[in-house]
Every structure is written in C-alpha cells, then in structure tokens.
Amino acid sequence: MAYEQILMRNCREGGDPSIKQYKAAGGYQALDKALAMKPDELVEFVKGANLRGRGGAGFPAGVKWSFLPPNRTVTYLCVNADESEPPTFCNRVLMEHDPHMLLEGIIIAGYATRTTVAYIYMRGEFTEQFHVLQKAIDEAYADGLLGKNIRGSGYDMECYIHRGAGAYVCGEETGLIESLEGKRGWPRIKPPFPAVEGLFHKPTVVNNVETLACVPHILTRGLDWWNGLGTQNSKGTKMYCVSGPVNRPGCYEAPLGITTRELIYGKDFGGGMRDNMKVKTVAPGGISMGFLRGDMFPKPDGGKVDVTRDCDELDCLLDFDDPRHYGLLGLGTAAAVVVAEDTDIRDVLFNVTRFFSHESCGQCTQCREGTGWMHRVAARIRDGAGRQYDLDLLAEITKNMGMMPGLSICGLPDGAAFPIRTLVQKFRPEFEKRIGEQQADAAKRRILQTNPAAYDLPILQGRAVQPAGGTYMTPEKLKRN
Amino acid sequence: MSWQAIDRKSAPADEGPGLSDAVKEKIRAFFPRYETKRAVMLPALHVAQEAIGYISVRAMKDIAELLELPPSAVMDVVTFYTHYWTHPRGEKVLMVCRSLSCQLMGADKLQHAIETKLGIKDHETTPDGKFSFMTEECLAACDHAPCLMVNERMHKRVTPEQLDKLLADADSDKLPMPRSDLYDAPHGEKPARGH
Known part of the structure; x- marks a missing residue:
C-alpha cells in the first residue's frame, strides 16, 4: 500500500526547491505557529511527540533540548548533515529537493532552544546539495526568515553552512563540534555533554537533518496525527533508503515499522530483486548496525525469532526496537543495502572491515588497532588464505572494542563490531566452507609471503598456521561470553 | 585510515605557492561567522584549495598566520581530512x-x-x-x-x-547550476548578497 509522502512530498525528478514552491505547499505556517508559543512550551510539545533522532542513536529530540541549562545566553544549534554511513542518502534527497523544509525545522528548533547561531555541518562530498541549500538560505534571509527579528517576533538567529572535508567520524556529535572548531574531527570524552558544554564551550544542540525536517509537520498536523503513525516506541514517518541489486533502488517514505521484506519487495519500495535473485543478506540500518539473513534461508517455523538458527530474518520490523531482537545494534539510519545470493560473503566482510579501518579516527587503541586487525584478517580470508579460527578471532576482536564494554570515546567501534559479529555469526557455515575449499597450505604460504617473522621466529614455531593458535579465548570461553 | 596521512608518502619538494591578498580577504570574510578564528580553518582550507589547487606548505603557513595559530596546527588538520591534497593534483x-x-x-x-x-x-x-x-x-x-x-x-x-x-568531455566536472556566493560575502550585516 502506498503511504502518504510528507517529508518527501517534493522529492521527484524536476521538483522545484524554491521558497515559492515550499510556501505554496503550506510551508512556513508551522513557523508562525511556533513563534506564537513560548520556547519552553515548544520544547514540551516536541517532547510529547517523542520525536526520536533519525541520525542513528534514536535519542528523543525534545529531551535533548530540555537538557540545556536554563540560564544561558548563547546557544548553538549544529545540524548534522554529515551523512556518511553507507548506504544512507535520505538527507541528500531531502536537501536536494526541499531545502526549505529543513530550514523551517532549523528555525523552529532554534527558537525552541533560543539558539543564536545555527551551523549546518555538511559533508564535503555534497556539492550540488550545498548550492541548493545555500540558495535556500539566501532566499530565507531575503524573506526575513533568518537574521534579525524573524517575522517580527524579536527572535534573532543566523544560519551558516559549514562544509566538512571527508571524515566519517565527524558525523559523531562531538567529532562534528571539534571539526567545526577547526580541529581534527576527534570525538570528545563525555561528560560534559554538548548540551552543557559543546561548540566553543557553549551549550549546543546537535540534531540530524531528518529529525529537524519532521518538526514543522508535527506542529501543523498535531500530536495525534504524529502519534498515530508508527509502532509503540517509534512514532512518526521515516525516509527509508534501499540500495544494491534491487529493481528500484531509492529513498521511500513510510511510517516507522514496515518490515525489511516490504522494503525490498514492496512495489512502492525496492520492487524486488533483479533477475529474481534471492537475498543473501541485508544490513537494514546502514552497515554499522549489522546484517540480517535473507530469504535464501528457509522460513522460521512458528515465527519465533532465533538468531542462532539459519532462518529467514526479513520479517524484522524497521523501528527502533525490533532490530535488537535480531542481534543488531539498532535501527540506525534505516538504510538497507541488499546483498544478492550470488555475492561472495567474504567480499562483503572485506568491504565492511575496510570501511571502518579507514574511518577510525585513531584516538582509542582498541578501535584503531581492532578495525585494522579485522581488516587484515578479512583480507586474508577473502584472498583464500584464511584459517578456521580466524572466525573465532574476529568474534573475539568484536567483543573487545567499543562503548558496550565501555572502552571507547565514541560509538564507532561498536558500529564496526556489530556488522562483523553478525556476519561471522550468521554466515559461519559459508565462511567455514570457503576456508575448507582453500588449498591446504594457503595460509602458510601467505604468512611466509607477508610476514615471515610470524612463521620463522623460533618462539612462534609456525604457530600462526596451527589450528589451535591465534586467539586468546578458547571456543568454550567465547561461547560463555 | 584518517589517522594515517595518505597523501604524504613523500615530503613536498618545495613550499609551493602562497595565498594572494584576495584569497586572504575571502578567508577573513568568514571571521564574523564564528566565535574563534580557529573555526575558520575548514572554510579557509577549502578556499585555499580552490584557489591554488592543493594545500601547499606556504599556504598552511599563510593560513596559520591568518588564524593566529602555529603552522603545525594547520598541518594537523589538513592531514586528517581526505579531501585536502598536500601535493599538486590534476585538473x-x-x-x-x-x-x-x-x-x-x-x-x-x-x-x-x-x-x-x-x-x-x-x-x-x-x-x-x-x-x-x-x-x-x-x-x-x-x-x-x-x-x-x-x-x-x-x-x-x-x-x-x-x-x-x-x-x-571537458565539462564533465561542471555543475549545471548557478554557483552560490558563499565564499564571497558572509551573511549578517550586508543584506544585498547578489542574487
């Protein structure tokens, strides 16, 4: 069934991104409504909508705003348009086609939080989108929607675009703030949280593009409408992305809580797989959330979720809670990349590990070394020189990094661990089969080629290729954890 | 690996070109936007790269002077982000x-x-x-x-x-749309910004 397009009402080929079009579609009415309210009322109102952040973590925006200290004079709003999570592109689609929806959200959020300056941190790869959004900002200034005394309310706010230069970790809120301050995009140790001490040591709110774009619609259509969409803890509408070998890759809007199967096969969504292939695996929330088994596996009997069995998991609901039941980190950005049955799972593993080893900022040892280590392990598995216990080794590395054991500054190592963990856990039979098909001495030859010391040193005694070496945890210990 | 500088396998042969006064003026125009001068770093590097094609050592020193920072602070940032080139790049x-x-x-x-x-x-x-x-x-x-x-x-x-x-195709790098004037004039006091 087709859902009403709210955020994406203007997202089509040849759509006009001008202020005229946006106003004709009823734009900037929510702003008038908001300016008639008191800022604190507005915060309470958004709290009532339980508008959970669309950027990945799912933290409610209204609650975030209420953390700001009450006696502040300067507040900054950072808009996170550093959309770098593969394969997410919904913010790009939104900013390209309806930049004023984002601007209206920014002005309302700015008014609610008494923001003085809003910075849109946009990734450097967005060039066309940058020009579109900059033009929209110019239009808004000319129309008195930004600058001094917005719409005669006495509220002043400036809005600037700040362009990034290619770093995934700048999508993390404190990394973004550091980058805005003109430093390396190194995430900060929290607390203090940005709401207390953020940009230039002032209270700061960081919100995702899509989160802010939802705000005007909640105001015009009301809480009842908003809370009528979605599932129990996940309210509202969401832009889903689907890419990979599907018939209609793209961005589609639906209320939260559609199934992964619908996103891939629905005729209003992905439109099914190319050449009627089956799905091997899908990462339903961006690659850092982890992978689900596809429909090349048999259907589960009784419909009970059991991640230890090789069953079709495409019935996973795309809301903020259900993915956790399938061993995933969360909903993430609700961007699905679909992997067809003819793809070698080793290539997927290699690609994902390469991404995270490339994007780790290098501050925390276990992330810097762990992502690089996993990348090297994945490379040798892909090249046909893996060892059976490399799979245990990967599982072990993923257990020893990230915020979940409380070892890292930001969530990147968790995002690196979950896809690897779920891939190794869910596709272990295939990995084992592939490694079993290798030539018997492949691992030994590769080690002699790449790092002879690991084989030759008397103390190591060729242990690098021994079936029992390589990991610090026994399989029993791994199971217990 | 953003903690490893990809583009610095070898040190640049010379200091390379510096920034012209016009480029410096463009960078100064960003100052009113931020609380600190240091925050102009990324825009300044974008402007410099647009003007001379890459970030030369001389340009790093010039930017450091403009932002009142040690040159090492600028190099620190340049080497973190993958879009900044420290060697001349192709057209x-x-x-x-x-x-x-x-x-x-x-x-x-x-x-x-x-x-x-x-x-x-x-x-x-x-x-x-x-x-x-x-x-x-x-x-x-x-x-x-x-x-x-x-x-x-x-x-x-x-x-x-x-x-x-x-x-x-000679035009394969051109965007078929009007360029924004972001790098020419900051918002705020100047209402006429040439659209």
Whole structure:
C-alpha cells in the first residue's frame, strides 16, 4: 500500500526547491505557529511527540533540548548533515529537493532552544546539495526568515553552512563540534555533554537533518496525527533508503515499522530483486548496525525469532526496537543495502572491515588497532588464505572494542563490531566452507609471503598456521561470553 | 585510515605557492561567522584549495598566520581530512565510491578501468597533470550506484563503457547550476548578497 509522502512530498525528478514552491505547499505556517508559543512550551510539545533522532542513536529530540541549562545566553544549534554511513542518502534527497523544509525545522528548533547561531555541518562530498541549500538560505534571509527579528517576533538567529572535508567520524556529535572548531574531527570524552558544554564551550544542540525536517509537520498536523503513525516506541514517518541489486533502488517514505521484506519487495519500495535473485543478506540500518539473513534461508517455523538458527530474518520490523531482537545494534539510519545470493560473503566482510579501518579516527587503541586487525584478517580470508579460527578471532576482536564494554570515546567501534559479529555469526557455515575449499597450505604460504617473522621466529614455531593458535579465548570461553 | 596521512608518502619538494591578498580577504570574510578564528580553518582550507589547487606548505603557513595559530596546527588538520591534497593534483579529480552498495553494483570494475586507462593508482596524478584518481568511502548516492565524482559533479550509474566519453568531455566536472556566493560575502550585516 502506498503511504502518504510528507517529508518527501517534493522529492521527484524536476521538483522545484524554491521558497515559492515550499510556501505554496503550506510551508512556513508551522513557523508562525511556533513563534506564537513560548520556547519552553515548544520544547514540551516536541517532547510529547517523542520525536526520536533519525541520525542513528534514536535519542528523543525534545529531551535533548530540555537538557540545556536554563540560564544561558548563547546557544548553538549544529545540524548534522554529515551523512556518511553507507548506504544512507535520505538527507541528500531531502536537501536536494526541499531545502526549505529543513530550514523551517532549523528555525523552529532554534527558537525552541533560543539558539543564536545555527551551523549546518555538511559533508564535503555534497556539492550540488550545498548550492541548493545555500540558495535556500539566501532566499530565507531575503524573506526575513533568518537574521534579525524573524517575522517580527524579536527572535534573532543566523544560519551558516559549514562544509566538512571527508571524515566519517565527524558525523559523531562531538567529532562534528571539534571539526567545526577547526580541529581534527576527534570525538570528545563525555561528560560534559554538548548540551552543557559543546561548540566553543557553549551549550549546543546537535540534531540530524531528518529529525529537524519532521518538526514543522508535527506542529501543523498535531500530536495525534504524529502519534498515530508508527509502532509503540517509534512514532512518526521515516525516509527509508534501499540500495544494491534491487529493481528500484531509492529513498521511500513510510511510517516507522514496515518490515525489511516490504522494503525490498514492496512495489512502492525496492520492487524486488533483479533477475529474481534471492537475498543473501541485508544490513537494514546502514552497515554499522549489522546484517540480517535473507530469504535464501528457509522460513522460521512458528515465527519465533532465533538468531542462532539459519532462518529467514526479513520479517524484522524497521523501528527502533525490533532490530535488537535480531542481534543488531539498532535501527540506525534505516538504510538497507541488499546483498544478492550470488555475492561472495567474504567480499562483503572485506568491504565492511575496510570501511571502518579507514574511518577510525585513531584516538582509542582498541578501535584503531581492532578495525585494522579485522581488516587484515578479512583480507586474508577473502584472498583464500584464511584459517578456521580466524572466525573465532574476529568474534573475539568484536567483543573487545567499543562503548558496550565501555572502552571507547565514541560509538564507532561498536558500529564496526556489530556488522562483523553478525556476519561471522550468521554466515559461519559459508565462511567455514570457503576456508575448507582453500588449498591446504594457503595460509602458510601467505604468512611466509607477508610476514615471515610470524612463521620463522623460533618462539612462534609456525604457530600462526596451527589450528589451535591465534586467539586468546578458547571456543568454550567465547561461547560463555 | 584518517589517522594515517595518505597523501604524504613523500615530503613536498618545495613550499609551493602562497595565498594572494584576495584569497586572504575571502578567508577573513568568514571571521564574523564564528566565535574563534580557529573555526575558520575548514572554510579557509577549502578556499585555499580552490584557489591554488592543493594545500601547499606556504599556504598552511599563510593560513596559520591568518588564524593566529602555529603552522603545525594547520598541518594537523589538513592531514586528517581526505579531501585536502598536500601535493599538486590534476585538473580533474576522479573520485570513485567503493562502499558496499557501489561495490555490489560494479565499482571494482570501474576502478580497474580507470586505473588501466589512466595508468595511475589511488591518489596519484597523470604525468600531464590532467587527471587525479582517488577512492572514497560512500558518496551518499547509493541509489545511483556505482557513482563517480569528477571534481564537483556527481556522475551516476557509471559503467566502464561510458568512461572514454566521460574522460573526453571537458565539462564533465561542471555543475549545471548557478554557483552560490558563499565564499564571497558572509551573511549578517550586508543584506544585498547578489542574487
């Protein structure tokens, strides 16, 4: 069934991104409504909508705003348009086609939080989108929607675009703030949280593009409408992305809580797989959330979720809670990349590990070394020189990094661990089969080629290729954890 | 690995060109936007790279002087971000996305075709100075995979067969839209900003 397009009402080929079009579609009415309210009322109102952040973590925006200290004079709003999570592109689609929806959200959020300056941190790869959004900002200034005394309310706010230069970790809120301050995009140790001490040591709110774009619609259509969409803890509408070998890759809007199967096969969504292939695996929330088994596996009997069995998991609901039941980190950005049955799972593993080893900022040892280590392990598995216990080794590395054991500054190592963990856990039979098909001495030859010391040193005694070496945890210990 | 500087396999031979007064003025125009001068770092580097094609050592020193920082602080930032080049680059920089969606749709073949056609590897420049090539992690256009970015312009669903035409096309890097005046005048006190 087709859902009403709210955020994406203007997202089509040849759509006009001008202020005229946006106003004709009823734009900037929510702003008038908001300016008639008191800022604190507005915060309470958004709290009532339980508008959970669309950027990945799912933290409610209204609650975030209420953390700001009450006696502040300067507040900054950072808009996170550093959309770098593969394969997410919904913010790009939104900013390209309806930049004023984002601007209206920014002005309302700015008014609610008494923001003085809003910075849109946009990734450097967005060039066309940058020009579109900059033009929209110019239009808004000319129309008195930004600058001094917005719409005669006495509220002043400036809005600037700040362009990034290619770093995934700048999508993390404190990394973004550091980058805005003109430093390396190194995430900060929290607390203090940005709401207390953020940009230039002032209270700061960081919100995702899509989160802010939802705000005007909640105001015009009301809480009842908003809370009528979605599932129990996940309210509202969401832009889903689907890419990979599907018939209609793209961005589609639906209320939260559609199934992964619908996103891939629905005729209003992905439109099914190319050449009627089956799905091997899908990462339903961006690659850092982890992978689900596809429909090349048999259907589960009784419909009970059991991640230890090789069953079709495409019935996973795309809301903020259900993915956790399938061993995933969360909903993430609700961007699905679909992997067809003819793809070698080793290539997927290699690609994902390469991404995270490339994007780790290098501050925390276990992330810097762990992502690089996993990348090297994945490379040798892909090249046909893996060892059976490399799979245990990967599982072990993923257990020893990230915020979940409380070892890292930001969530990147968790995002690196979950896809690897779920891939190794869910596709272990295939990995084992592939490694079993290798030539018997492949691992030994590769080690002699790449790092002879690991084989030759008397103390190591060729242990690098021994079936029992390589990991610090026994399989029993791994199971217990 | 953003903690490893990819583009600094060798030290630049000389300090390279510095920034002209006009470019410095452009950078100064960003100062009112931020509380600190240091925050102008990224815009300043973008402006400098646009003006002289890469970030030379001389440009780093000039920016450091403008922002009242030690030059090492500027180099520290330059080497973190993948978009800043510390060596001269070609007129057109081809960026191939190699993330999962693009790889599934054939980015490997595209990358191989570019590398064989131009005879250069990742982060290298052709001897005639026309093309540079680099890979990029996710260009956020996964619905149009595989994508290739030529300077500012995104090319969607690129196949190796289209490559010859694309390389021969002189306008392959031009965006078919009016350029914004962001780098010319800051917002705020000046209401007329030339649209």
